[in-house]
Amino acid sequence: MSLTFDRRVVLVTGAGGGLGKEYALAFAERGASVVVNDLGADSKGGGKSSAAADKVVDEIKAKGGKAVANYDSVEDGEKLVQAALDAFGRIDIVVNNAGILRDRSFIRTSDLDWDLIHRVHLRGSFLVTRAAWNHMKKQKFGRIIMTASAAGIYGNFGQANYSAAKLGLLGLSNTLAIEGRKYNIHCNTIAPVAGSRLTETVMPPDLVAALKPEYVAPMVLWLCHEQCQENGGLFEVGAGWIGKLRWERTQGGITRQRNQPMTPEAVRDQWDKVCDFTDATKPTSVQESLQSIVSVLSKVESGQDVDAGPTSAPAASSTSGINPTAAVGQKLPPTTFSFSHTQCILYALGVGMSTKDPDHLRFLYEGHPDFGCLPTFGVIPSQAAMMDGGLSSLPGLKIDLTQVLHGEQYLELYKSLPTSGQLTSEATIADILDKGSGAVILLEGERVLTVFHPPDCTAVKSLSLPLSVNTYSGDELLCFNQFSVFVVGAGGFGGKRTSEKAKPLVPPPQRAPDVVLVDSTTNDQAALYRLSGDWNPLHIDPSFAAMGGFQAPILHGLCSFGFAARHVLKQFAGNDPGRFKAIKVRFVKPVMPGQSLQTEMWKEGSRVHIQCKVKETGAVVLSGAYVDLHETAETSQCLPQAEGDLQSELVFAEIGRRIQDSGGELVKKVNAVFGWEITKDGKNVAEWTIDLKNGSGALHRGAYGGKTDVTFTASDEDFMEVVQGKLNPQKAFFSGKLKIRGNVMLGQKLEVILKDHARL
Numbered sequence: 012m013s014l015t016f017d018r019r020v021v022l023v024t025g026a027g028g029g030l031g032k033e034y035a036l037a038f039a040e041r042g043a044s045v046v047v048n049d050l051g052a053d054s055k056g057g058g059k060s061s062a063a064a065d066k067v068v069d070e071i072k073a074k075g076g077k078a079v080a081n082y083d084s085v086e087d088g089e090k091l092v093q094a095a096l097d098a099f100g101r102i103d104i105v106v107n108n109a110g111i112l113r114d115r116s117f118i119r120t121s122d123l124d125w126d127l128i129h130r131v132h133l134r135g136s137f138l139v140t141r142a143a144w145n146h147m148k149k150q151k152f153g154r155i156i157m158t159a160s161a162a163g164i165y166g167n168f169g170q171a172n173y174s175a176a177k178l179g180l181l182g183l184s185n186t187l188a189i190e191g192r193k194y195n196i197h198c199n200t201i202a203p204v205a206g207s208r209l210t211e212t213v214m215p216p217d218l219v220a221a222l223k224p225e226y227v228a229p230m231v232l233w234l235c236h237e238q239c240q241e242n243g244g245l246f247e248v249g250a251g252w253i254g255k256l257r258w259e260r261t262q263g264g265i266t267r268q269r270n271q272p273m274t275p276e277a278v279r280d281q282w283d284k285v286c287d288f289t290d291a292t293k294p295t296s297v298q299e300s301l302q303s304i305v306s307v308l309s310k311v312e313s314g315q316d317v318d319a320g321p322t323s324a325p326a327a328s329s330t331s332g333i334n335p336t337a338a339v340g341q342k343l344p345p346t347t348f349s350f351s352h353t354q355c356i357l358y359a360l361g362v363g364m365s366t367k368d369p370d371h372l373r374f375l376y377e378g379h380p381d382f383g384c385l386p387t388f389g390v391i392p393s394q395a396a397m398m399d400g401g402l403s404s405l406p407g408l409k410i411d412l413t414q415v416l417h418g419e420q421y422l423e424l425y426k427s428l429p430t431s432g433q434l435t436s437e438a439t440i441a442d443i444l445d446k447g448s449g450a451v452i453l454l455e456g457e458r459v460l461t462v463f464h465p466p467d468c469t470a471v472k473s474l475s476l477p478l479s480v481n482t483y484s485g486d487e488l489l490c491f492n493q494f495s496v497f498v499v500g501a502g503g504f505g506g507k508r509t510s511e512k513a514k515p516l517v518p519p520p521q522r523a524p525d526v527v528l529v530d531s532t533t534n535d536q537a538a539l540y541r542l543s544g545d546w547n548p549l550h551i552d553p554s555f556a557a558m559g560g561f562q563a564p565i566l567h568g569l570c571s572f573g574f575a576a577r578h579v580l581k582q583f584a585g586n587d588p589g590r591f592k593a594i595k596v597r598f599v600k601p602v603m604p605g606q607s608l609q610t611e612m613w614k615e616g617s618r619v620h621i622q623c624k625v626k627e628t629g630a631v632v633l634s635g636a637y638v639d640l641h642e643t644a645e646t647s648q649c650l651p652q653a654e655g656d657l658q659s660e661l662v663f664a665e666i667g668r669r670i671q672d673s674g675g676e677l678v679k680k681v682n683a684v685f686g687w688e689i690t691k692d693g694k695n696v697a698e699w700t701i702d703l704k705n706g707s708g709a710l711h712r713g714a715y716g717g718k719t720d721v722t723f724t725a726s727d728e729d730f731m732e733v734v735q736g737k738l739n740p741q742k743a744f745f746s747g748k749l750k751i752r753g754n755v756m757l758g759q760k761l762e763v764i765l766k767d768h769a770r771l
């Protein structure tokens with residue numbers, strides 16, 4: 012389909028000749044209404060004439076196009092835009108093209124030479140664009156071109172004034188691209204080469220004739236078309252060739268050490284490294300640029316490998332560091348976490364519990380008869396496994412830790428948490444997802460290891476990493492966490508985009524929430540919450556927060572998570588931690604300590620959907636979230652009741668998790684439905700169905716509608732003996748401890764889901 016501009020109104024400045032004329036003709040030919048602006052000055056900015064613009068307008072009209080002339084100087088930016096509004100009622104596209112030259116060697120450059128060049132090129136483009144901006148913003152469409160020059164990019168003898176102004180336009184364009192993005196206003200910069208009266212003094216005549224403006228104009232039209240999503244780019248264009256430019260930065264060298272002054276000698280000694288472009292990175296934003304610089308602070312302060320450059324971790328944009336086959340399934344070194352009731356209470360205070368609410372006492376006073384640990388405390392022991400930084404040491408996973416964002420969290424408890432003890436956590440890379448390049452991802456999570464908040468909407472290559480952490484007390488599996496982290500800039504390695512292993516977010520029902528609870532955080536909420544183990548200075552140190560672009564230290568995402576979870580626990584589970592099963596949230600926006608958190612809840616069976624907002628601003632801070640509760644005694648009456656805890660429950664919980672993690676593969680391998688009946692003291696106390704035949708597999712508790720291929724019956728104790736390898740299944744069968752109905756041979760396939768399970 013050809014590109015047309017039928018309803019678009021285009022203003023081209025300096026369109027009386029040269030490149031501008033060519034743009035005006037080309038836009039008009041494709042249906043645009045064009046304002047042909049030209050002051051009609053000479054090439055040094057002297058004189059004035061309406062002839063140049065009129066001639067172009069006549070030519071357009073003669074071809075059946077729509078155009079009006081405007082003879083104002085770009086220094087009267089408002090008037091140019093008004094001309095577009097008067098003639099055509101709107102303004103969609105501005106091509107800042109007008110220009111003059113006043114070349115002199117630097118020392119001979121007069122104030123006037125300097126000022127005139129800046130007034131026409133830089134100030135003129137600013138004034139015209141500013142006049143058009145609000146119109147574009149309101150209509151949510153705008154395309155702007157800035158015209159730079161190779162002289163600005165590379166420097167050119169005798170053009171100090173012109174070079175400075177031309178590269179100034181690039182800086183202006185870079186910022187407009189950022190400010191305009193959310194209004195669909197795109198701003199790009201071109202450095203053209205074409206024969207014109209500006210170049211005829213510096214180029215041989217045959218080159219002037221050969222480098223036609225028509226070999227540049229189509230590029231400008233494409234950048235200005237609604238289909239073109241390019242924004243903030245810089246292009247060299249001429250002779251029909253177009254190239255894109257970007258910044259490159261060396262890995263650099265650190266020139267100071269902890270507790271030592273920085274010296275010029277150290278700078279000299281590192282100079283080769285500072286200037287060595289091997290493995291150069293390509294930062295694309297102030298955030299990216301600053302991140303690696305700030306990471307030096309922590310590196311130097313912690314005395315780490317200060318010889319390395321600020322981005323000594325492999326470049327975030329490097330595509331070579333990610334090898335999913337090598338990384339997925341890798342385990343981080345196990346971590347241990349010792350705690351007493353003090354940590355449980357500190358955590359409860361950290362997530363806003365207060366003695367003002369008598370119900371909260373059971374979490375705040377170790378002498379309370381029902382003293383217990385808040386279920387979401389389950390994230391705390393596992394966090395160390397993440398934070399201790401083993402992530403980047405795994406084979407196949409060379410990532411820049413400063414680029415890691417905590418995007419989502421899933422927690423599932425298999426038992427109520429104890430109030431003291433020593434827990435072990437083991438983290439595994441569940442999967443690696445490639446969010447590709449150009450994929451627009453909302454990355455508004457919280458940086459785990461540095462102070463930075465990511466750009467709110469960015470098109471960087473990104474990687475998403477569900478990291479699964481099992482936490483054990485001795486051999487007993489207590490809880491499962493999944494931290495979904497994003498690694499900004501590490502995508503584009505050609506990996507898959509989605510994973511059945513990542514716990515999905517679930518949107519809330521469409522109706523108004525069933526219940527809304529509001530709770531205020533205190534000004535010291537983050538200062539209190541961090542004592543539970545997340546020491547990131549982002550949450551306490553104003554200067555760190557400022558470097559991350561925040562006005563003040565922000566609340567931990569997992570603190571808001573704790574607030575939301577206890578709201579559900581209070582509202583729907585009578586504050587009984589035993590009723591809590593699982594929680595999933597996505598961190599969307601930061602909360603400032605002192606703001607109020609509003610938890611909206613929708614109850615759907617045993618699931619409570621939640622969405623959390625900052626009450627004062629209405630901003631959603633946790634989304635796609637839910638809490639799963641265990642069924643109440645009343646609703647589960649129909650199920651066989653276990654007398655006391657069944658050990659087998661844990662095994663089934665683990666099997667359920669495995670099915671969730673890799674059910675699809677298991678279904679392919681096994682293709683059968685297994686039933687289990689667990690007995691205690693001769694009575695059936697629990698029934699389970701492991702469906703590895705349909706869909707991507709499922710675990711059902713209790714009666715199951717479909718038919719099983721084989722059903723096993725065993726006591727809780729014998730089941731555990733078999734699973735732990737202490738009792739041979741054949742022996743158990745022949746001794747009558749394991750009863751089997753249906754296809755006996757299928758029993759062998761059970762191994763597939765139970766093998767490698769040292770913990771079971």
Ligand code: NAI
Nearest residue numbers: 025029030050051052084085108109110160204205207209
């Ligand atoms: P040109 O001299 O043919 O066109 C510039 C036009 O701007 C002229 O018609 C002039 O009357 C008009 N103009 C000057 N001051 C004005 C003002 N205050 N208000 C309104 N109009 C004004 O030059 P050319 O080559 O077509 O250049 C177009 C743009 O491209 C300029 O910004 C120039 O600096 C830039 N450029 C051109 C290169 C080339 O190879 N032709 C190389 C690099 C940049």
